[in-house]
Amino acid sequence: MDVAFIIETIAKIVVILLIFSALAGLGTYFERKVLAFMQRRLGPMHVGPYGLLQVAADGIKLFTKEDIVPQNVVKPIFKIAPVITAATAFMASAAIPFWPQFTAFGYTVHPIVADINVGILYVLGIMAIGLYGPLLGGMASANKWSLISAARSAAIFISYEVITGLALLAPLMMVGSLSLIDINNYQAGGITHWIVWSQPVAFVLFWIAAFAETGRTPFHLVANDHEIIDGFGTEYSGMRWGMFFIGEYANMFFISFVISIVFLGGFGDGTIAGAVQLLLKVSFFFFFFLWTRAAWPDIRPDQLMWLCWKVLMPIAVLNVVATGIVMMF
Amino acid sequence: MHHEEVFTDRNVNESSAYYYVDIENYPTTGWDKFKQVVKRTFSGELFVGLWVVMREMIKFDIHTVQYPMEKLPIGPRYRAVHKLLRLWESGYERCIGCGLCEKICISDCIRMDTRIDENSRKEVTEYSINLGRCIFCGYCAEVCPELAIVHGQRYENASEQRAHFVIKDDMLTPLDMLKAGQQAEYPGFGAIIPGSDESVKKTPLAY
Ligand code: SF4
Numbered sequence: 001m002d003v004a005f006i007i008e009t010i011a012k013i014v015v016i017l018l019i020f021s022a023l024a025g026l027g028t029y030f031e032r033k034v035l036a037f038m039q040r041r042l043g044p045m046h047v048g049p050y051g052l053l054q055v056a057a058d059g060i061k062l063f064t065k066e067d068i069v070p071q072n073v074v075k076p077i078f079k080i081a082p083v084i085t086a087a088t089a090f091m092a093s094a095a096i097p098f099w100p101q102f103t104a105f106g107y108t109v110h111p112i113v114a115d116i117n118v119g120i121l122y123v124l125g126i127m128a129i130g131l132y133g134p135l136l137g138g139m140a141s142a143n144k145w146s147l148i149s150a151a152r153s154a155a156i157f158i159s160y161e162v163i164t165g166l167a168l169l170a171p172l173m174m175v176g177s178l179s180l181i182d183i184n185n186y187q188a189g190g191i192t193h194w195i196v197w198s199q200p201v202a203f204v205l206f207w208i209a210a211f212a213e214t215g216r217t218p219f220h221l222v223a224n225d226h227e228i229i230d231g232f233g234t235e236y237s238g239m240r241w242g243m244f245f246i247g248e249y250a251n252m253f254f255i256s257f258v259i260s261i262v263f264l265g266g267f268g269d270g271t272i273a274g275a276v277q278l279l280l281k282v283s284f285f286f287f288f289f290l291w292t293r294a295a296w297p298d299i300r301p302d303q304l305m306w307l308c309w310k311v312l313m314p315i316a317v318l319n320v321v322a323t324g325i326v327m328m329f
Numbered sequence: 330m331h332h333e334e335v336f337t338d339r340n341v342n343e344s345s346a347y348y349y350v351d352i353e354n355y356p357t358t359g360w361d362k363f364k365q366v367v368k369r370t371f372s373g374e375l376f377v378g379l380w381v382v383m384r385e386m387i388k389f390d391i392h393t394v395q396y397p398m399e400k401l402p403i404g405p406r407y408r409a410v411h412k413l414l415r416l417w418e419s420g421y422e423r424c425i426g427c428g429l430c431e432k433i434c435i436s437d438c439i440r441m442d443t444r445i446d447e448n449s450r451k452e453v454t455e456y457s458i459n460l461g462r463c464i465f466c467g468y469c470a471e472v473c474p475e476l477a478i479v480h481g482q483r484y485e486n487a488s489e490q491r492a493h494f495v496i497k498d499d500m501l502t503p504l505d506m507l508k509a510g511q512q513a514e515y516p517g518f519g520a521i522i523p524g525s526d527e528s529v530k531k532t533p534l535a536y
């Protein structure tokens with residue numbers, strides 16, 4: 001392993017960290033604005049032009065707030081839980097190709113930290129570890145709301161993770177590789193080669209599971225404000241709470257990348273046009289997360305589990321079986 | 330379904346706007362539950378919701394009032410912090426010290442002091458309202474025969490002291506404001522009805 005490779009990798013990691021931390025902040029801005037417009041409000045308006053500096057104001061607030069560790073919490077676990085959420089979200093991004101490879105100053109850059117051959121498996125696995133953030137944070141908080149939230153996150157996790165895996169299985173059978181770059185190149189032939197046309201059911205299932213994965217409305221059960229206050233975040237303050245937040249928003253971006261790459265052709269043939277298309281697709285999926293939050297109600301945890309186990313899982317299994325039969329003949 | 334409520338008739342009868350919402354019985358058997366889920370899944374209601382919020386976003390019909398910069402108009406009869414008015418022509422205080430407001434105030438929060446001045450005219454030396462007790466009922470303004478104590482339109486009452494609004498010097502229209510014509514006549518409780526000038530007979534001043 002030569003020095004140049006190490007330096008390049010570190011540079012990529014830093015860039016990804018900076019960009020997605022900033023995007024997580026901007027994401028909150030867009031979320032507030034989009035929700036406001038959909039509800040005939042204006043959203044943040046006072047900090048900076050059109051409230052653009054609200055993100056900075058929030059950042060300053062979160063960073064300078066007192067870091068309160070309540071008396072009866074299990075202190076080491078309470079302190080480490082937010083780090084798990086934020087860290088796993090960013091670790092998952094290591095195997096995601098954000099942009100086709102390009103040449104700058106005679107140096108070819110691969111905008112992916114590690115093109116490992118089990119890419120998608122790694123991404124989903126690490127994202128799944130992110131569950132320990134809410135789970136441990138909620139259990140260590142010595143707060144009943146947090147405890148309920150932790151219980152819910154565990155119950156929901158088992159439910160949607162089955163759907164995610166089974167839904168992805170069918171496209172992966174067709175591609176024959178777990179690397180996200182291979183999956184992307186499989187669809188490089190243009191819009192007709194997108195996996196969404198051959199696997200529409202898997203696409204919808206994975207999309208639904210993505211809502212559960214990121215904990216967004218209509219599956220916003222883990223921190224459902226009107227039932228369990230802020231769930232696992234109730235006892236957190238300042239930057240610890242902010243890390244949960246960054247993790248959640250970074251997760252939304254990363255899962256949007258995964259959906260776009262696996263089902264909607266990713267960056268296509270790797271030209272600039274394809275790369276811009278990828279960003280547009282990601283923006284759409286991110287916007288859809290906000291859109292549903294304005295339009296849809298939340299469902300109960302038992303309804304979510306019912307949906308996952310009794311409806312989506314059979315469909316996913318049938319989809320895998322059907323794909324297998326079609327591929328055999 | 331858009332439904333205008335008839336506010337004058339709140340009784341439930343045939344002609345009123347109340348109506349019963351059709352609620353089907355909950356499904357009991359598994360098969361019925363399944364059918365309900367299928368019906369709801371494919372009826373597209375979720376997409377109606379998406380469409381409605383998207384439509385509002387595109388119409389961009391914002392209802393927000395950006396408060397410190399924009400303010401909604403308040404009704405003329407709004408009862409905010411009190412004011413003492415002056416006579417338009419002479420600039421004298423309207424209050425004749427009759428004490429009716431002090432008497433009628435149900436919270437007993439008006440306190441005043443009077444004396445007979447050099448011209449044998451009753452002068453109000455102290456006049457204050459304890460805003461901590463005032464319930465803004467408007468009786469003082471209604472009972473005042475001179476339209477001297479009225480309710481202003483000033484509802485932003487941030488100050489270091491409650492007393493800052495309601496000692497006599499704060500309530501009384503300053504003379505320069507009166508000269509600039511900035512004293513607003515009060516159209517609310519107990520004010521003169523519009524067109525009352527015509528119905529008043531002139532008293533001859535000189536015999
Ligand atoms: S508004 Fe009512 S309570 Fe207040 S000073 Fe006048 S009479 Fe008293």
Ligand code: SF4
Nearest residue numbers: 424425427428430473
């Ligand atoms: S009722 Fe009017 S005139 Fe009489 S004391 Fe009160 S403010 Fe003055």
